[in-house]
Amino acid sequence: MMHHINETPRRPSVLHIFKIYYPDLFGGTLTVIRDICTSLKDAFASAVLVCSQSPERREIVVNDVPVERVRSFGNVLSLPAAPAYPWRLWRRIAEHDLLALHAPFPLADLIFAFGFGARRPLVVHWHADIVTHAGLRWFIEPLMRRTLRRAKAIIVSDHVLVDNTPLLREFEDKCHVVPFGIDTSGYDCSKIEPHHVNDRGRLVLACGRLVPYKGFDVLIRAAAAHNFETWIIGEGAERPRLEQLIQELGLGERVRLLGSVSDSERIKLMCLSDVFVMPSVTNAETFGLVQLEAMAAGRPVVNTALDTAVPHVARHGMEAITVPPGDAEKLGEAIDTLIRDPERRRRMGLSARTRAFTRYSATAFKQGMETVYRNAVTASCEERSATCEPVPTTGWLDTVRIAAALAWSDMRHRYVRSLLGPFWMSLQMAIVVAVLGSVIGQISNTSMLSRLPMLALSMTAWTFLNSVVLDATTALQNSASLIRDRALPPVIFLLQCTFRQALFALHNACVPLLLWLVISPHDLSHALAALPGLLLFIACTFALSLVLGAMATRYRDLKPIIESTLMLAFLASPVIWSSDIINHRSTVMRLNPLTHLFAVWREPLAGVPIDPVSIVYVLITLTLLIFASLLTLVHLRKAAFWI
Amino acid sequence: MVSISLRNICLDYPLYGAYDFSLKRRLLGHLIREPGEMRIIRAVDNVTIEAEAGARIGLAGPNGSGKSTLLRLIAGVYPPSSGSIAVQGNVVPLLGLNAGVNLDFVAEDNIALLLRISGRKPTRSVIDEIWAFTELETRMRRLPLRMFSSGMLMRVLFATATAFPADILLLDEWLSVVDEHFAEKAEVRLLNLVSQAAIVIIASHDQPLLRRTCSTIINLDHGRIASTVTVEPSGTHALELREKRA
Known part of the structure; x- marks a missing residue:
């Protein structure tokens, strides 16, 4: 970590981030990037990450500089449509000592706005403001502001740019004027x-x-x-x-x-x-x-x-x-x-x-750039010495263990206050199922008896999902003292919600189990086939509670919105209705993720093959949720400020 | 190798008002271009502390000088706004004793839960040992904590919290709540714990306590280090203080 003092020969490496590079295009910005790479080659090892529409080689070398070109499929609103770019950028950030973003490039702003690469020093080369598609400014500008806020330095070619760009004026103290130079x-x-x-x-x-x-x-x-x-x-x-x-x-x-x-x-x-x-x-x-x-x-x-x-x-x-x-x-x-x-x-x-x-001599340009880059790297060198996460006291296993212990104690708490404990809720559930069953039986004019086990099970699952998410919205506030005084990671308490409600759901599950034993023909193979779907259901529930729990802690007015949205999703899903009561092809119902989240385990349980659409829908939902959860985990570091 | 290294640490603490917790208001503010200015207070300002194994550091200063915040920062509760922090070793933060107790549970169960939270296995013998230290009657082990007096409660919590030695011990002002007899005993135990821990950082208003337990006292003021005082372990009561430049 002391290499900047010991003068070891390793040059700090710079990653230049832009949308396009030679040989796909020629132009002023590219000349600047190329000149920076060339003139600083004694002090910094440069690399370039850009997009390219050419399907040819991904890794090329231009003027002795390695260039990685991420495949792009055309331009949307002047931005390359390169779905893999964020991923590659995230991977590459870790490999370099300094990031040089050549703005404007909102695709990269998006990555930085999500908090990725926060540990690497960032220098923004402000080449131009957004002029085309100025109508999208309201969306882009907050992203650019976030990038500029976390940048160590902003390089402009002339001071007049700072004076005439309101966004840059906000960060005037960070702006360095380095006029371009030519040989x-x-x-x-x-x-x-x-x-x-x-x-x-x-x-x-x-x-x-x-x-x-x-x-x-x-x-x-x-x-x-x-x-x-x-x-x-x-x-x-x-x-x-x-x-x-x-x-x-x-x-x-x-x-x-x-x-x-x-x-x-x-x-x-x-x-x-x-x-x-x-x-x-x-x-x-x-x-x-x-x-x-x-x-x-x-x-x-x-x-x-x-x-x-x-x-x-x-x-x-x-x-x-x-x-x-x-x-x-x-x-x-x-x-x-x-x-x-x-x-x-x-x-x-x-x-x-x-x-x-x-x-506008090349020497002055070189010196100016080198100074800014060097200062950015040294300023953050100290931070990098702390690259080991601050206090990794609790590993993942410990987190799960503590969450489980807390959830177990929550459940025992129910038994402390009453002998039946959570079975009171099961009793309530039995009554709900009985009433619902008879009402639905009346509406649909069919015998409801055979459907009762499925109705009871659906209600159990729904109660689980609903309670986990709603618990999660208040979990962090309720555990404020443990987070602040015992330094427990906030994620424990979100995990605790899932564990606790899972224990309660097991209590509730005795209602559908009894009904199933009494009413249905016992076919265990169906139950086994439903297991993968059920796991997906639980994973989605947990990820959802993680994301919404953190957001509802930061923004307190979200809780009522989440509550009513969940209720709406419940009513617009076939959880209690059976297919003959309502039209299964209803658009709202098919768009509702809850429908598919239930379908992936209910259909195999009923012995019906699952609709592939449901599987795809649930997998996409899960992927999005996992991505959102990862972002949430990054931001949960700040949770202690919110509670 | 146990060490704490804080270099030029700053912490900007965002003060969220009622409106800052509202997403609707924030989105609306964006639309009507109201400058969403966030009130921020610099709770820790450019603090540099290097501690090796054997360091006993006392944090002194008036209320709101950033003692607790600094301890939480070392514990990893708050991420620093700038500067670098490197902590090696197992940190045991004992900042608030009450954290994690459930008054409806019997004492024993609470002890077990608290031990689990700190990552220890609550075995029979450990709980027996803790209970012996509290000097409370054995039958009270099966009583809910709700029925304990606050002094008794403190005994149980203190005994549990200090049951295991730690590499790095962070303590925040909590010896003042028990009766005199137990306070003496608690201090002995604390000193014992302090002697076992590699690094101890104590935040307290109790200057005599800090002088007895610490080798260095850092005076904080408005988040800055106002002065650093080295306590000479002379053994006599006339302590010699040497002022160092902060």
């Missing part, structure tokens, strides 16, 4: 320069993914009114629309979509061009790394007046002409001004190159 050595255009200055004087270059916010349609419309040649580097979903626009305006001669080009080719094109244009139209463009590249290549820039770093990187009148976003006319005029004024172009190009060299 300027590759951008020496001197060899090409003499040949092309004033040579043609009308080549305009733009570069970026072909997506709506880049505003290339504005550029194309601006080109229509003037007489310059426009080349656009990049690929993307907008391509057909842009091509159509070029056709419509009859610009096929002058406007070309070059598609993706290699890095060296791009630099060469930048050196060839006369003006670089960044026509982006929304704040999704936060920095504009390409304009920085163009500046390094000594090109004058035309950019747009966004609320982001874009007009700060290349400033109006010095390195750029800044025009209102989305204004084709102004954009065209600005470009034309530069085209017609070679001297101004040269001057601006020179100052652009100087600014790129001095203000």
